[in-house]
Amino acid sequence: MSLELKYPTSTPREFTLSVLTEDKSGLLNQLTIIFTKRKININSLNVSNTEVKGVSRFTIVTETSKDMIDNIVKQIRKLIDVLGAFVYEEHQIFYQEIALYKVPKYAIVDGNSIEDLVSKSGARILVVETDYMIIEKTGNSRETHDLYQKLEPFGLLEFIRSGRVAISKSTRKTEAYIKELEASNSNKLSIKDF
Amino acid sequence: MNTSTLAVEKKITKKTTRIKGSDAVLQCLIAEGVTTIFGYPGGAIMPIYDALYHYQDKLNHILTRHEQGAVHAAQGMARVTGKAGVCFATSGPGATNLITGIADAQIDSTPLVCITGQVPSHLLGTDAFQETDVMGISMPVTKWNYQVTRAEEIPYAIARAFYIANTGRPGPVLIDITKDAQFAEFDFTYDKCEKIRSYHPYPEALPLDLEAAANLINEAKKPYILVGQGVQLSGAENELIRFAEKTGIPMAATLMGLSGIPTSHPLYVGYLGMHGNYGPNIKTNECDVLIAIGMRFDDRVTGDLDRYAKQAKVIHIEIDPSEIDKNVKTTVAINSDAKQALLGLLPLVNVSTHKDWIDEFHQCDKIEHDKVIDAELYPDSGEIKMAEVINRISEVTNGDAIVVTDVGQHQMVANRYYKFRKSLSCITSGGLGTMGFALPAAMGAKVGQPERTVITVIGDGGFQMTIQELGTIRQSDLAVKILILNNNFLGMVRQWQQLFFEKRYSFTELDNPDFQMITRGYGIKAQKVEKRENLDQAIHDWLHSEGPALLEVVVEQEGNVFPMVPSGASVAEIRLD
């Protein structure tokens, strides 16, 4: 409730969507159509299987208004093979992204070696090749971006970051949720909110 | 698989028969109660057409002249029967020709099962002859779609297709079947789909919501019911009348909601939206409780949303949760089928009357009569007006016909002035506004309700978009009564050019062919009326003739449809001239 007061429903902000689906082809397309139809960008997307057999989870990060995300999540729930769709804001989830940085091996800037920087940033060196090494950092986008800025002076060769994976702070169990969904002969779509 | 394991399997599973995929498609359709298919053959669907040859006693296939005709016909049939319409098309151009109708069905919640042929599975993705990604193209405009590449998937896909198309908020589904799957043999057995765990089509109205709504209704001084197509889709016509009569609340209908309540019902106050009636529009911004039933607050109904019903508490009865709070924020939302919601509300609402409030509508009606309607219905000189033609037809048919309208001025006029008496009788392309819809949709309506008079009202522009379906009407002997209101213009666009683009008639004038000669060329009776004194006789002859017949009425060229809520204006700013 307090959130609603802080932000008008039309101001854009970041949302993380977590979508449980049957493991069927074409779903990615169906999901992205909902965004493109409204000219909304997807900032990151991750698909993975879940602890329940045959059920996949899409994690989608987007920046839009509260009104729009409510509309989008309802459209997503409407897709026949979607089991549930949930919207989260930052404080409701634990999330991580993984970033890989390729840097020249012997670079030193202002007396600091890459190794120093890596150990101070909670990152780690993944591999060391003849001319370059690859650094891995897991964290949120602020943290991975921070390291990016620090590594830039060393002549960053390549940078890549994964989509977000997020786990909600609720104690919901995916399996229990799906069981309840299956059992609901009463056809309450609202269960997709649970 | 060796024969001994097969024998064991047969013992434990349901009885199966070994048939081809193409036969299975037809057997599935028969099992779903399908009687008629509209379609057009081609390479990728030939195995199914070959099978159809042997099923002519069980399945009536109507060969249209264009796939768009097939899909609109299936829509027309679905709209008058309430059951999924079925159409067939081949891959590539056949499939893409269906898309307009599928999009139309999606936005107007019409159940359809469209079956398309596809190139053999080993050629998928090779840009083979007549290969199109119909899955990708149809995805945004279907409720569900599925590609079958193995014959074994056919019963599953078709069972799901009918279940999804027909239940909840209805809509179109598409099944794309590769040619090899049509040829392949498999052990066929059919079970109807009764449940999909991720799909819950019938949410139940919650007692708390019903009570909250009833409280608002019981306390309201100026309550107002807006009736959408959901009332007819859920078969809630009687419940709605009982509800309105008990509470004494006036009702107006959206374009898609027309014919859900008889036009003559004392509590029916008229038609909503851009070219709707005066009172129903302005009173939206004066009521205190707005009860929207099975409608989606389309912009053609609401005008400027920021100035729409802001003073009112809004109760929204709607089966599709994604429509709730989408355009208009609700005070109470009842997420269920219209019939279930009304049955739930009936015992909770008080008996009431709202005489003064309803009188306000009647006063508006009088203003509209004085300023618009009387001159439209009873002109004593000048060229024939669209409205008087519709009014005469309404009188002669006693409001009992199914009226299928195309898109444009004639559509608005027909739906303003036809006095519907029966449900599922106003068939029009509402959400998409598809010119060319009416002629083929009327064919489907006639097949679906052969005993009823089916009249289709079409403009001279839209007629030429699907005019080739006259061939289907002749070949299949569909007794559709076709009315062409010929103003030699793309009239609706011309009206906007006159009102909002300083009369710059940019490409809206039509140099039309001789519709009489064309229609007769197709072997269909045709007559043309240019003078008012010949109108009555012509209408009589047209309606009483055997079989299909066309009546062309030459109407006022630059007539305008009023009232009008200009786009972007508020419903309160409706113009009477």
Ligand SMILES: Cc1ncc(C[n+]2csc(CCOP(=O)(O)OP(=O)(O)O)c2C)c(N)n1
């Ligand atoms: C397929 C399609 N193309 C364009 C339009 C835009 N449009 C809406 S009404 C109209 C004019 C229709 O002219 P006609 O069929 O003669 O009907 P009238 O308005 O003259 O009664 C046009 C072009 C449309 N609705 N559908």
Ligand SMILES: [Mg+2]
């Ligand atoms: Mg015209």
